[in-house]
Amino acid sequence: MITVRHWGLTVNPDKSKVVVFRKRGPILESEKWLYNSVPLETVDNFNYLGVVFNYSGSFVLNQSAIAGKGLKALNTPLANIRSFVLKPITTCQLFDSFVGSVLCYGCEVWGFSKNKQIERIHLKVCKSRLNVKNTTCTMSVYGELSRYPLYITRYVRIGARLLTVTILLLISYIVYC
Numbered sequence: 001m002i003t004v005r006h007w008g009l010t011v012n013p014d015k016s017k018v019v020v021f022r023k024r025g026p027i028l029e030s031e032k033w034l035y036n037s038v039p040l041e042t043v044d045n046f047n048y049l050g051v052v053f054n055y056s057g058s059f060v061l062n063q064s065a066i067a068g069k070g071l072k073a074l075n076t077p078l079a080n081i082r083s084f085v086l087k088p089i090t091t092c093q094l095f096d097s098f099v100g101s102v103l104c105y106g107c108e109v110w111g112f113s114k115n116k117q118i119e120r121i122h123l124k125v126c127k128s129r130l131n132v133k134n135t136t137c138t139m140s141v142y143g144e145l146s147r148y149p150l151y152i153t154r155y156v157r158i159g160a161r162l163l164t165v166t167i168l169l170l171i172s173y174i175v176y177c
Helices: 060-081 088-103 117-132 138-145 149-176
Strands: 018-021 041-043 045-048 052-055
Touching: 018 045, 045 117, 052 060, 060 088, 088 117, 088 138, 088 149, 117 138, 117 149
Parallel strands: 018 041
Antiparallel strands: 045 052
């Protein structure tokens, strides 16, 4: 087994955190997590590479954080798009590049849900591009722009990832057997 010592690395216990995944309730008093006899801090959620993991296994906090990052990513392109006369397809491509990539980040881990916060950001751009009211039928807006809801994009990415992993496993099985 390759360990931290094998690579000559050191662990800083002050910066290390532990998330105990459980259904609900507090951690028992008897549960203490140690590294080299130094107690580690136990937290309810942890941001690892931009994905927020919660002790319950729920990704609601992650989706809220991603929606907030998406709104921040949306501000600059949306302000600049209004000053130019762009085709709707160009606006959608800009959205996909600048904001969609933020909204779908890490979806292979958390993406099997239809999150209203994330879809609301997508619809905001689509409806503002078409200059229609916020009460306009969502499916009409998607149809006019030849778009799909973002959760479908996430499902496609998840499917592609699963297919890639399956193919790699089959190839390694064929090569090594």
